[in-house]
Amino acid sequence: MTDAPILERLYFGHDEAEQDMANGLLRAGFLQTAAYDAAVSGRKMLIIGRKGSGKSAICMYLGAQRGPAGESVLITPDDAAGEEIRRFELQGLGGDTAKSLIWRYVFAVHAARHLTVHARECHGRREPGSVKDLRRFLRDNGELPGARLADFAAQGRDRLQAGGLQLGAFGFQIGVDLAQAGPSEGARAGRQLEVLEDHVALAFRDLKCADSHPPLLLLVDQLEKVWSAQPDANSMVIGLLLAAKDVAVKYPGAVRCLVFLRSDIYDSLTFGEGDKFRSYEMRIDWPEAQLRRLALSRARAALDPGLGEEQLWQQVFPPQVEGEETATYLFTRTLPRPRDAIQYLNLCRDHAVHHGRARITEEDVVEAGRQFSEWKRKDLVQEYLVAHPFLPALLELFTDSGYVVTRAATETRLRAARGELARLYPAYAESFTTDTVIDVLYNVGFLGVRRGEETVYAGGFARPVRPDEKEFHIHPCFREALGARDAVPIAPYRSVLRVQGLGWGGATPPSRNVTLLQRVVDACDLLLRRIARAGGLPEETRRELALQVQRLHQETRDALDDPSGPAGALLHDAEDHVNTAIGYLYDQAATLRATGLEDQGAEAGAQTLARELDGQALQLFHRLGGLTGSTGEGGTSS
Template structure:
C-alpha cells in the first residue's frame, strides 16, 4: 500500500545560519522598517541547497527522509515542487559513518539519445534497463575503489584492483564523468572487459547485440559482487546509498520515455536486492509514475512513499524559514499578525495563503517571497492587505502560466482551455463546461490531432482535476486532487476552479455575473431631470407604487426560497448578496418617485440577465434549480408588464396589462 506522509525541508528555528544578519531588538515591526532580511528561501531545492539558500540552514528529519536514508523505501513519489528533490539533495549533501550517498542525475543534453537507445534482439525496456545497470554499476565500482583505499589498505585489493582497471579502461575513473550519450555509445559498441580476463567480445557469446551487451554487464556486476565479498566490510563501515533524481529532464511523455523510467525502476530494484551494503532510491514525479504501465508494477507498491503536505505543515515551514532568515525566534502570532496582516477577506492570513497554493512547499515559498517583495517595493515596513492582494493577483498569473509549462509534455493543449473559464464564475457545472467547451475542444483537436481522442468534455474534466486546476464538490466540501488521491466519477456534477488560478482568469465570484451595483440608481435619482417630481409622494393606488411593491415582494420571495433552490453553496452566497442589495435599493425608491422608472428598469434588466446567466452556467439542470431560476425570470416579466416611461409632465404608463 502506498504510504503518504507530510513533507520535509522544514527549517530549524532561531538561527540564521544561511548568512542573514540577525535582527535584534524585535518589537513587532522589522528593525529600521526593513523587510530586506525577511526571506523564505529559493523555491527549488537545486539552488536552495547552494550557499545563501535556506535548505542548509536546517532540516526536519521526517518519516520520508528517514525512510529514504535507511532505504526502507526505494521510490519517493511527489508532485513537482512537493519537496522530493529537497530530500534527495539534503541526503546527497550529508556524509556520515553510517551512509555514503551518491547523486545520480541524467543530463538533459543526452535526452534524445537515451530515448532512442535500442539494441537488436531485446525489447526497448530491457535496452533502457541496460543503460541504468551500467550507470549504477560504475557508481558502485568507483565507491568500492575509493572506500578500499581509505578503509581497507591492502585487504581485498586484488579484486578491487581489477575493478579499478575496468574503470580506467572505460574512461570512468577520472573526475570528469562521461555524459549519458557517451555511455550509450560505449554500450552500442563494446565495453573493455580485459581487466576481468575477457579479451574479446565474442567470447561472451549471444545471438544478438542486446544479449551480448547484457552478458557484458553480467561480467561487470559479477566482479563487483566478488570485490564486495572480498572486502567483507564490517557494519560500522556503513552503506552506499545511490540517489537518482531529475528524471523529468529526459522524459517526454512518449513510449520511449516510459521505457526509460521503467528500465530505471527495475535496475534500481535489482541493485538493492543484489549488492550487499548497497541501496538505490529513486525520486520521481507522481504524474510520470502514475502514467506508467508495466506487468510487475505491483511489486513496487511496498517500496513507494508519496510526499504530501498539509496546511499546518506548510505554515510551520514558512514560520521556520522566517525565523532562520531574521535570526529572531518569532512566534506564530507575530508572523501572522505583525509581519503579515492577521486576516485577508475575513480568513486568517496563513490559511488564506495556503488556500492559494496547490499544497506544495514551492508554492507557499514563492507566494510569501512575492508578498515581501511587493511590500518592500511599496515602501512598507510590514506586509499589508493591499500588498498581499497585489501579490496574489501577480502570483495567479504566474501559476497559470507555470501550470501549462509544468504539464507541457503531458497535455500540450492546456493553455488552450483557459479561455473557456475566463470571465466566468469559479463554480462550473459539467453541463455548462461541456456546452462552453464544445467549439474550443474541436479547435484544439485540429491543432493536436494525435490528442483528439482525449479532447472530450468528460476527459478534459478528468485532466483538469488530476492537475489541480479543478476541484469537485463532495459531501458539501470541495476537494482537490492534492487533498484526495481519487478520481472524478461520472456522477460528479459540480466543479470549482482552484483559488490559485481565479484572479488570473477573472473568475473571483461564484457566478459569472458581477454583483448588483445600485450606486447608479442613487446617482440617477439625484439628477435634475427628476427635480420636478421628487417631492410628489407615492400613494398605494399609484401604478408606480404597485410596480415597486411587485419588485420588493418578488425579491423577498426569492430570498425566502433560496435555501431550497438546490444551488451550490457559493452560488447561493452570490445570489443572496445580489438579492439583498436589490431589496435595499428598491426600498429607497419609495422616497424618490422621480427615480422609480429608471430604478425599476435597472433592477428588472439585471434580474433578467442574471437568470439567463445562471441558466447558461448550468445551474438550471435540476428540477429545483430550474424552477427557482424560472421564478426569477417570471418576476422580471411581471415587472415589465407594469413598466412606464418618463414624459414631460410626470410618469405615464407605457406597458400593457396583458
C-alpha cells in the first residue's frame, strides 16, 4: 500500500457502470459471475436483473473486450429511438411482430456496418463481393457510420412501411422483383428485410467468420429509459426479444445478441411465445458470498491488489457491528445487488472521513445504515414509479410498526386505507386486495416470506408467495427508515422503580397491599414461564417481552422487600401500581393479537400468549376489585 491514508484511497465505485468503466475501476475490479459466464459462453442471451444488479456492468465489460469475447456493438435506445420503434406499425402484422421487424433491421444494419470495417481490418485479403454489396446498400440507404440509432430507426421505419428499401446493391428492383411478396404492407416489408438479412449472412459466410473468431456481440441495454408500461412499449420489448432470438438463426456462429433487461419489465410482458424464452433466461443473483467477493475486488482495485479479506474486514472495517460479523451485518441490510452494496460501503467510508478517523468504526457503520435506509426507501419508490405508482402509499401502511407482518395484519391495515388508495389511484383500485398487495411487496423486495426457519426474499430461484403463506418480514434495509426496528413493537414498561408510600409507618404492613403486590409478582412469574415456552413467537419478541415483564416483576418484588422506596421516586400506592400493571398487560396482549401471528402447531405463539396476558390482567383486575374495603383475607390465589 502507498503512504496515503487508507480512507483517502478507499472507494468502491460509482452508481453507474459507465463511470467505473471510464475511470478504469470496472476493468480492474470486475467480478466474473455466473451471469457473465453464461453471457460470454453463449448459453444465455437474456440477462435479467433488478435495477443495480450489475446488468450494465456485464454489458460494459463485454463491450470493452476484444479477443476471447469477440467484437461488440452496444445498442442503447434513447427517447428518440424508443419513440420511433414504438410508433412502428405495419398493415397486416400484429404490434409485436411489426416491431420485431424494425429491430431485425437495426441488427442487420449494425452487422452490415461491422462487416464493411471488419473485413479489411481482420481478414486481410481481397474484399468479397458480398461485403462490397453491403457497403453499397448502406450508402444507397443513407446508413452511414456514426448515425444515431434514432436516425436509422426512423429511416428503416419509413422505408419498410413504404416498401422503399433500396435493394439495388443486391440486384433487386423495388416494386418489380418484390411484387410477389404479397399485397400487405407487412408482407412486403418482411420480404425486403429477408433480402437484406440473407446478404448479411452471405458476407459472414464468405469471410468464414464463424470458423475463424468469436461472434459479433450485439449488446442491447438500458431499455428502461424508453419503457413506459404502455402496450406499445411492451410490444417494443417483445419485438426486441423475438428479433434477438432470430439472430442466432439468421447468422449462425457469426453473430449473437445479448439483451440486458430489468426484471420488472420482463415479468410484466405477456405474449404467445413467452414460454419459448425460458431456456434463454439468466436471472442475476447476488448471495452474500458474491457481495463479499465484490467488496474485496473493489477494495483491492482502490488500495492494493494484495489486500486480504481479513485485512478488509478486521482492519479497514471494524470486526463486528452490534455483535454481528461486519460483512454479514452490511450485506443483510442491503438488497442483494452490487449498487446497494457499493453505496452502503462508500457511505461507511464517508462517515468515517467526516469524523476524521483513520479507520471505519462501528459507529460509522450504524450511522451510515440509518442514512442508507432512507435512501433505499426513496429509491424503491423511484424504481417502480412506472409499474407501481401507488407504492409510496403502501409503504406508509408499515411505518412505526413491527417488521414482522402477517396477512391478517395487512388486511386490517388495507381495510382502513382501501378507500383512500382507490381515490388516489383509481386505475389500480382492483389491485388493493391483500393477496395482490403482498405479491407486489414481495416482488419488489420489500417483504420476505418466512419459510421454516428462514426468511426468503424475491430474486434468484425463490418461488413466488403461496396463498397459504401467512408470515412476512420487512427487508432489513427498509426497517430503520420505517421505524420498524423490532419484530413486534413491545412497549417498554414505564413506572417507578419501586412502589412507595404504602403507609406502613413502621407498623405491621396492611395485608391488602402486600396481597395485591404479591399477586402481581405471581402473575409475572407465570407469564415469564409462558413466554419462555412460546416457541411460535419471534425470538427477538420473546426476549423483549420477557425483559419488560421482568422489569415489572423486579419493581414489584423490590417494593415488597423494601417498602420505604427510593428517595425522590414518584409516589404510587399499591392500587395504582396494580392498575398500571393491568393496563400494561392488556396493551401487550392487544399488540400480539394485532400482529396476526398464528401459533405454530403445538408451539404457543402470539395468540396463545395474548390470551395468557389477558387472563392474568383480568385476574389482577378482579383481585383489585374483590379486595376493595377488605382486610386482605378474601379472594383466592391465582
